[in-house]
Amino acid sequence: MTREYGDRSAEVWIVIPAYNEATRIEVVLAELLLSWKRIVVIDDGSSDETARIASMYPVWLLRHGTNLGQGAAIQTGIEFALARGARYIVTFDADGQHDPADVGRLLTRLEARNLDFVLGSRFLGATEGMPLTRALTLRVGVLFTRLLSGVRLTDAHNGLRAMTARGAATLQLVQNGMEHASEIVDRISTSGLPFAEAGVTVRYTPETLEKGQRSGAALGLAARLLIEKLLR
Amino acid sequence: MNLFQIVFVPLFAVTAVLGLVRVMRTRGRTRLNAAVLTLGALGGVVVVSIPQLSTTLSRQFGIGRGADFVVYVGLTVILYSLIWLYRRVGRLETQLTRLIRTHAIERATWQEGGAEGRDEARP
Numbered sequence: 001m002t003r004e005y006g007d008r009s010a011e012v013w014i015v016i017p018a019y020n021e022a023t024r025i026e027v028v029l030a031e032l033l034l035s036w037k038r039i040v041v042i043d044d045g046s047s048d049e050t051a052r053i054a055s056m057y058p059v060w061l062l063r064h065g066t067n068l069g070q071g072a073a074i075q076t077g078i079e080f081a082l083a084r085g086a087r088y089i090v091t092f093d094a095d096g097q098h099d100p101a102d103v104g105r106l107l108t109r110l111e112a113r114n115l116d117f118v119l120g121s122r123f124l125g126a127t128e129g130m131p132l133t134r135a136l137t138l139r140v141g142v143l144f145t146r147l148l149s150g151v152r153l154t155d156a157h158n159g160l161r162a163m164t165a166r167g168a169a170t171l172q173l174v175q176n177g178m179e180h181a182s183e184i185v186d187r188i189s190t191s192g193l194p195f196a197e198a199g200v201t202v203r204y205t206p207e208t209l210e211k212g213q214r215s216g217a218a219l220g221l222a223a224r225l226l227i228e229k230l231l232r
Numbered sequence: 233m234n235l236f237q238i239v240f241v242p243l244f245a246v247t248a249v250l251g252l253v254r255v256m257r258t259r260g261r262t263r264l265n266a267a268v269l270t271l272g273a274l275g276g277v278v279v280v281s282i283p284q285l286s287t288t289l290s291r292q293f294g295i296g297r298g299a300d301f302v303v304y305v306g307l308t309v310i311l312y313s314l315i316w317l318y319r320r321v322g323r324l325e326t327q328l329t330r331l332i333r334t335h336a337i338e339r340a341t342w343q344e345g346g347a348e349g350r351d352e353a354r355p
Contacts, residue, residue, distance in 0.1 A: 040340075042336070054343065055341075055343045055345070056343070056345055057343060057345040058342075058343060058344060058345040059343050059345065060340055060341070060342055060343070061340065061341050061342075061343050062339075062340045063336055064332050064333075064336050065332050065335060065336070066332065068328075068329055068332060072329050072332075072333070075333070076333045076337065079333065079337060080337050080340060083337070174326065176325065176329060227318070
């Protein structure tokens with residue numbers, strides 16, 4: 001399937017932040033490698049076999065000496081990919097929530113409409129097994145992001161995003177934790193670069209729900225973002 | 233002297249002395265912080281030793297009781313300290329992140345992964 005995207009595959013770097021994903025990352029890498037050959041896995045200080053599993057595949061492996069958070073891992077991956085001459089960068093979760101087929105769709109949209117960012121939206125696409133509480137939390141997150149950044153989105157916290165090198169260079173994420181999702185929207189807003197959303201599929205399984213953010217934690221994230229905004 | 237004064241006057245006095253030593257031994261921002269600490273501790277010695285003084289002072293600010301005035305000042309100092317600490321921890325975290333990131337990028341490894349025909353993939 002790498003052939004399907006031909007030369008474009010060499011211009012696209014997939015950035016995968018991974019923390020304790022030993023049981024899930026194997027399938028993700030195997031599926032992505034069918035279509036894409038520039039993959040960067042950032043092992044964010046995992047205490048399990050994530051790095052060893054990733055090393056079984058032809059990917060670039062970067063290891064954080066300690067767990068910093070998903071935002072920090074994404075920024076590390078972006079900096080590495082840009083230094084290697086990436087033209088397009090896609091962020092992709094390591095837990096198997098995303099459909100690898102969506103990567104091509106986001107990139108097609110990015111190119112066709114001359115955008116710098118295409119953000120995946122599960123509410124424009126499809127979800128499998130999403131609990132009601134998660135849906136409500138995400139909706140509140142969208143509202144919060146809209147108030148904070150003034151950007152109207154349907155899904156502000158989706159890990160699947162495609163961006164140009166120019167767009168990626170403007171991000172410069174400083175929020176190490178899950179707050180980075182709102183920070184990305186904020187940076188896109190201030191950069192003035194063109195962006196759009198595109199429907200993607202997000203699959204929820206008992207494992208991904210166990211690993212994912214608790215709804216209650218969203219309040220903590222919102223508080224931290226507000227404090228950062230006030231003190232910056 | 234009551235029990236409160238017996239406990240807190242020496243406590244504030246020792247803090248003031250330690251702060252003064254730090255003022256003399258350090259420079260820049262640390263010296264400024266030590267000076268503020270010393271002044272605060274000296275203020276504590278005076279206010280605890282002469283309780284009437286805080287009441288007189290509080291009336292200048294339109295606050296009836298000296299104890300209330302001390303609480304308000306204390307809360308303001310604690311709030312300032314929390315903000316200062318928060319920003320300092322933030323700066324340290326940023327430095328740590330940069331260090332770990334640089335290290336990770338410098339030590340990035342290409343995994344052959346045993347996959348056949350993928351050597352051309354190595355960027």
